[in-house]
Amino acid sequence: MIKRKKRAIGIISLMLVASVSIYAILWALRDNIVFFYSPSEINQKILSDSLEEKSFIRLGGMVKESSIVKLNNGFISFVVTDFNKEIKVIFKGIPPDLFKEGQGVIAEGSIGRDYTFTASSILAKHDENYMPPEVEKILKKEGFE
């Protein structure tokens, strides 16, 4: 019985030590584990001078309503917002199908001194809402969306 208790204590303390060390590692790396930054976070980084110009970064947020503009030579521009700060993005190429105004988006690229984000690729972010189109229509009619 005492042997069993010793073993249990040994295993549980091993688990505790491992959990704490993994927690410490994840905490130290938290800035690298996040997949993207919101416009506010990027703004903060620029203000605190911790973001090097032209360094690779991911910007995530909502595509602002009626902000997608088709430019010449296959460029498009749009505005990413987190309903607090906004950043203008320029991108050349074909965005994914889900890329729409009012939808989540993640742009990969770098931000210049003029606060314009030059994206090398664009990912569409899908939210956790799943519903049939008819339901969405009714929700829209009732002003939920």
Next chain:
Amino acid sequence: MPKNLANPGVFEKYIRTFSPWLGVFSIVLLSVGLWFAIFNSPVDYIQGETVRIMYIHVPSAWLGMTIYSVVALSSFIGLIYGHIVAYIIAKASAPIGAVFTLICLVSGSSWGKPMWGTWWVWDARLTSVFILFFFFIGFIIFSKSFKDPVKGEKISSILALVGFINIPIIKFSVDFWNTLHQSASISKLDNPTIHVDMMIPLLLMFLAFLFIFMFLLTIRLQAELNDRRYVTHALNVK
């Protein structure tokens, strides 16, 4: 529940009785679930037909995590109480869990390409599930790499327990960090963000997968018990 279920012989008798029934339930639930998932559920307002990948992807993700918890719990019981049956359950579950995790990764990837625009990104959710897959593989390899089976059992059990820390990381990765992967739709059961017509096929498919796991587990358990009987016999003859 009989008290002597920890006795391998009694245990084997029970799983022999349960196994065919689990098989029958698996087939019935999978047929109904697939019929709902493929023919009798609505398309999504954004994803269209692609939403049907979810009915494979989400249940296999849940199963991967559930099976890992089974492996970790049985390893824990095996380490502390030294019950052979507990370790056999861990050993028999691990390959099934690895396959479900792989199904989750592959189906998720094939959903990601049309929806996100990429097969794979290294965000917290995708990476932690990838690590889960490697913990399964590590457990399987460790349990087979030692000449002394008892040593192999102990070392792989400890690996399984350390890897269990990854399970809450997977679950909460979408809340702790910004990820490309969407957050949970169904964990808040009082207010799920998935329409009921899509939730029914999803839960049916989860039940089907759960029964498939239990059915495969009973088959693998019988094989493991036979294998052990053979090894013990061979050792005694020597």
